[in-house]
Amino acid sequence: MNGRFDVVVVGAGPAGSIAALVLARSGARVALADKAAFPRDKACGDLVGPRGVQVLADLGLRVPDAGQGSDLLAVGPSGGRARLPAFTGRTYPGHGIIVPRLALDHALREAALQAGAVPLRARVTAVEAGADGRVEAVISSDGQRLAGEVIIATDGALSPVARLAGMLDPQAALWGFAIRAYLRAEVPLPLLVLLDASPWRIYPGYGWLFPGADGQANVGIGVGLGSDRGQAPLRGDLARLVALLGQYGDLSQDARPGPVMGGWLRMGGTGTPPAAGNVLLAGDAAGLINPLQGEGIGPAMVSGRLAAEAVLADPARAAPAYTEAIEAAFGPYMTGAAALQRALLRRPRATSAATRLLTAPAVRRAIAGTWSIYWNGLADGARPRPSAWTARAVQAAAGRLAGHALADPPLHMSRHADAITTPQVAESIIGEKSLWPRANRQRPASRSTNASWTMSPTLSGVCSAAGMCRIGYPYSPPPIHKRSAWPSRRWRAKCTGSGSGAGGSRSRASRRCSPSPW
Numbered sequence: 001m002n003g004r005f006d007v008v009v010v011g012a013g014p015a016g017s018i019a020a021l022v023l024a025r026s027g028a029r030v031a032l033a034d035k036a037a038f039p040r041d042k043a044c045g046d047l048v049g050p051r052g053v054q055v056l057a058d059l060g061l062r063v064p065d066a067g068q069g070s071d072l073l074a075v076g077p078s079g080g081r082a083r084l085p086a087f088t089g090r091t092y093p094g095h096g097i098i099v100p101r102l103a104l105d106h107a108l109r110e111a112a113l114q115a116g117a118v119p120l121r122a123r124v125t126a127v128e129a130g131a132d133g134r135v136e137a138v139i140s141s142d143g144q145r146l147a148g149e150v151i152i153a154t155d156g157a158l159s160p161v162a163r164l165a166g167m168l169d170p171q172a173a174l175w176g177f178a179i180r181a182y183l184r185a186e187v188p189l190p191l192l193v194l195l196d197a198s199p200w201r202i203y204p205g206y207g208w209l210f211p212g213a214d215g216q217a218n219v220g221i222g223v224g225l226g227s228d229r230g231q232a233p234l235r236g237d238l239a240r241l242v243a244l245l246g247q248y249g250d251l252s253q254d255a256r257p258g259p260v261m262g263g264w265l266r267m268g269g270t271g272t273p274p275a276a277g278n279v280l281l282a283g284d285a286a287g288l289i290n291p292l293q294g295e296g297i298g299p300a301m302v303s304g305r306l307a308a309e310a311v312l313a314d315p316a317r318a319a320p321a322y323t324e325a326i327e328a329a330f331g332p333y334m335t336g337a338a339a340l341q342r343a344l345l346r347r348p349r350a351t352s353a354a355t356r357l358l359t360a361p362a363v364r365r366a367i368a369g370t371w372s373i374y375w376n377g378l379a380d381g382a383r384p385r386p387s388a389w390t391a392r393a394v395q396a397a398a399g400r401l402a403g404h405a406l407a408d409p410p411l412h413m414s415r416h417a418d419a420i421t422t423p424q425v426a427e428s429i430i431g432e433k434s435l436w437p438r439a440n441r442q443r444p445a446s447r448s449t450n451a452s453w454t455m456s457p458t459l460s461g462v463c464s465a466a467g468m469c470r471i472g473y474p475y476s477p478p479p480i481h482k483r484s485a486w487p488s489r490r491w492r493a494k495c496t497g498s499g500s501g502a503g504g505s506r507s508r509a510s511r512r513c514s515p516s517p518w
């Protein structure tokens, strides 16, 4: 199919379906393309965190969840267990939900299609740039050309669209890999297992055992790989984890995992800017997985919604608006968490000792609340309580660690995505180069710090090695997300039937432009 849309969303995981749903509900003509036939499975622990649950509630979406998860049990290398309490925040509920991805992604996609998004089966393998450098269309392997005023790439951690648009710098990314399997087990509370790789040397990741529906549990293990996306053979580690959980009594001795499925993680907001020109990246495509505990569904839904709202507010300024929104929502936590993850993995002995201490009886009760709030990225939006204050202090300290890791004042990389100008996108597409370091070199002098926008090769190397080349701190309070009185003048013309292009007919336009229910 060849088609022209207001917005083309590539990837129908949680980020893409939420973005498409929000856009379609507001009357935009939106394509939701995916290479897979749905329902499709996805490697995942199936646990949706509180912020993801909040997005579902805000948008009035119901998904067939297998149960609620509130407190988590963190198991240390010595077998010590800390119960991490879930608190209701100001901006999120006090629980997550567990939904097999087969069901979650299908339900979200169906909701987007019901709202009016156009489903397309298409494996995107090329992008077409206009003379002004904007990505005018994405092209699929079977020759479909999907043109859009804005392209939202929600095509996962490897994001072919980000790569094709020259926005992905794999060397600057913080990669991980994880596998999971289902097995039969009754699991009262989700377990996160911090292991030693060898005595008193921490394993560079963690295992989990999450409850599921009908006596079916989800067991898995993931590792952080730094900037090297090398092979991560994890099946042996999963077998060892299952044996260990058998010893602890969490699994029966004869528990056998079913078929194993794996996937890449890109964490900490690394490897890409959130937006450039008319291309916005959301979810794993923007590298928004929590580097400390691997949560990505909630960030995917939050960012998908932010991307859609930025487009609805003004398609022509969607990139800078979205970049600011992403930095406000994720920057304060992600930058420090990515630095902390790097620092911890570089010191396996100290980290093993620290996790033993954190799960030791004398300490765990005192720090469990802070650990829970900080680790899960919930400090911003927490209700006032001592553990929230200390979590915020830890977040600030980790942010300072990020500054130290750069050996210089932090690079405020993406304050305005429009600094990444469209000709650079064009050049990057034609020249197959990353626009990433180029964008830094061309940054004007900072007005508020003595940081230079000029990125020296050495600093670039440090930044790259620290995996923190993207996110800067927001200088100003988070932008208030006003939903536009239905979007731009140009789009509004379509609603009244006076515009040309997609949505031309008056009756269709009025159907599509009815006030959104949220």
Ligand SMILES: Cc1cc2nc3c(=O)[nH]c(=O)nc-3n(C[C@H](O)[C@H](O)[C@H](O)COP(=O)(O)OP(=O)(O)OC[C@H]3O[C@@H](n4cnc5c(N)ncnc54)[C@H](O)[C@@H]3O)c2cc1C
Residues within 6 Å of the ligand: 010, 011, 012, 013, 014, 015, 016, 033, 034, 035, 036, 042, 043, 044, 045, 046, 047, 048, 049, 122, 123, 124, 125, 154, 155, 156, 157, 160, 161, 177, 178, 179, 180, 220, 261, 262, 263, 264, 265, 282, 283, 284, 285, 289, 294, 295, 296, 297, 298, 300
């Ligand atoms: C083993 C494992 C366990 C995890 N456990 C959890 C967990 O318990 N909780 C949690 O919050 N997060 C977890 N995560 C992370 C979570 O799975 C991701 O963060 C989440 O799926 C991101 O959603 P997304 O919409 O950005 O991308 P995805 O869900 O990856 O969706 C991307 C979509 O893009 C499509 N696509 C890719 N390339 C193309 C192309 N060229 N053309 C068209 N379509 C394309 C794919 O088919 C896919 O449907 C886990 C990850 C792994 C690997």
